Structure formats: C-alpha cells, structure tokens
Amino acid sequence: MIGKEKQKELLRLAAEAREHSYAPYSHYRVGAALLTKNGAIYQGCNIENASFTPTICAERNAFFKAIFDGIRTFEAIAVIGSGELPAYPCGVCRQVMAEFCDDDFLIITSNADGSEVVAETLEQMLPHRFGPKDLL
Numbered sequence: 001m002i003g004k005e006k007q008k009e010l011l012r013l014a015a016e017a018r019e020h021s022y023a024p025y026s027h028y029r030v031g032a033a034l035l036t037k038n039g040a041i042y043q044g045c046n047i048e049n050a051s052f053t054p055t056i057c058a059e060r061n062a063f064f065k066a067i068f069d070g071i072r073t074f075e076a077i078a079v080i081g082s083g084e085l086p087a088y089p090c091g092v093c094r095q096v097m098a099e100f101c102d103d104d105f106l107i108i109t110s111n112a113d114g115s116e117v118v119a120e121t122l123e124q125m126l127p128h129r130f131g132p133k134d135l136l
C-alpha cells in the first residue's frame, strides 16, 4: 500500500486535473489521479453533457485513458471534488474499479480544500461486489 507522501502527490495531481473539469450544469468539479502498478499516473476530470447521460466522472475518465493505453493493473486513485464533503466515487465508478482492481486498491477522497481526506480500499467501498470472477 502506498504511503502518505504518495497519497498527497496523488491528491495534488487530482486537484490539478479538477481544473480541466467541464461541469456547467452541476458546477461540481471533480479531478482524479490514478496510479498504475507500474508507477504511471493518469489524470481525469468530470465532463458533463446537456443530455446528462453522456456525462462521465473523473474516475472513469482516468481509468479509460489508462485502459486505452493497455494498462490493466492499478494501485490507487485520488479523487477530489469541489464540495465540503469528500468526493466518494459513485456506484458506476466503483463497478469499473471492480473490473480492474484488487481488494486492496486504495481510494483516497478529499473535499475541495483538502481539509478532510479519507482513504479506504475497494473492498471497504464496494464489498460483495460482482466482478470478472463471477463469470468464470
């Protein structure tokens, strides 16, 4: 599991990614920084759409960029929102994490100003999940 310094670096990169957010409807801006097992970091931001359904979260944006590059193993993700509460990943993003990540995949969430940070594993955030092993 990554240490506190690496977690801080990921949160800083997530905050940087948040600057790219396109959220004209909710005004809830989110950034993510995804650490791969080989040490690469992919950033993502939320991108909203007037028709709402095509909207994508910052976490999936980061995952899909990495997956496009052929990466399939991940260590941790930091997510920072623009509200007073930590930006916990939505259910859809947790399910995407379940597709590619192990139980100990670390999810670090923060509120807008970084004063409240929570770090939990995928197992803690999505217990009893449906995943690839269920289709073997």
Ligand SMILES: [Zn+2]
Residues within 6 Å of the ligand: 057, 058, 059, 060, 089, 090, 091, 092, 093, 094
């Ligand atoms: Zn999401």
